[in-house]
Amino acid sequence: MTEAETLPILFVPDKRLRLKARPIGDADGDKVRALADKMLATMYAAPGIGLAAPQIGEGLRLVVLDIQPKEKPEPMVLVNPEIIAESAELAMREEGCLSLPGQYADVTRPARVKVRYLDLTGAKREIEGDGLLSACLQHEIDHLNGVLFVDHLSALKRNMILRKLAKDLKSQQRG
Ligand code: NI
Numbered sequence: 001m002t003e004a005e006t007l008p009i010l011f012v013p014d015k016r017l018r019l020k021a022r023p024i025g026d027a028d029g030d031k032v033r034a035l036a037d038k039m040l041a042t043m044y045a046a047p048g049i050g051l052a053a054p055q056i057g058e059g060l061r062l063v064v065l066d067i068q069p070k071e072k073p074e075p076m077v078l079v080n081p082e083i084i085a086e087s088a089e090l091a092m093r094e095e096g097c098l099s100l101p102g103q104y105a106d107v108t109r110p111a112r113v114k115v116r117y118l119d120l121t122g123a124k125r126e127i128e129g130d131g132l133l134s135a136c137l138q139h140e141i142d143h144l145n146g147v148l149f150v151d152h153l154s155a156l157k158r159n160m161i162l163r164k165l166a167k168d169l170k171s172q173q174r175g
Pocket of ligand 1: 096098099139140143
């Protein structure tokens with residue numbers, strides 16, 4: 001791993017988390033590579049298994065993830081990722097988010113997805129996954145569209161989590 005600096009992660013209700021991120025173009029080249037390094041460092045330090053650029057205040061369609069960081073690091077960088085196929089079958093698993101620290105809930109999503117993206121060399125790639133990888137891919141791509149995992153919950157459950165988060169963050173500031 002590179003020794004990249006870490007970046008502050010935005011917390012809900014920061015409005016930048018609700019914006020639709022823009023596609024990355026050729027002109028973004030070097031900036032994207034440096035940003036991906038910093039995002040990976042930030043994700044591993046948090047620690048987390050995925051991070052999307054809007055979470056560090058960059059409105060770009062860039063995602064980093066590593067669903068098994070403790071065993072053997074396998075950092076992935078996805079530029080302009082999009083879901084091109086998803087299963088009719090659904091799966092539920094518990095999710096959390098670095099932008100809603102300490103909050104977790106069961107989220108139901110398609111069990112399997114296929115995602116197309118560009119790697120850092122600009123090569124077209126596809127990844128298909130189920131289980132944790134599927135949930136993580138969908139969760140991070142949601143962030144690029146201003147969507148958070150709590151948006152998949154009932155209004156009642158979502159409001160409970162948002163209230164608890166606000167309380168937790170407030171007591172941390174006082175702490
Ligand atoms: Ni998240």
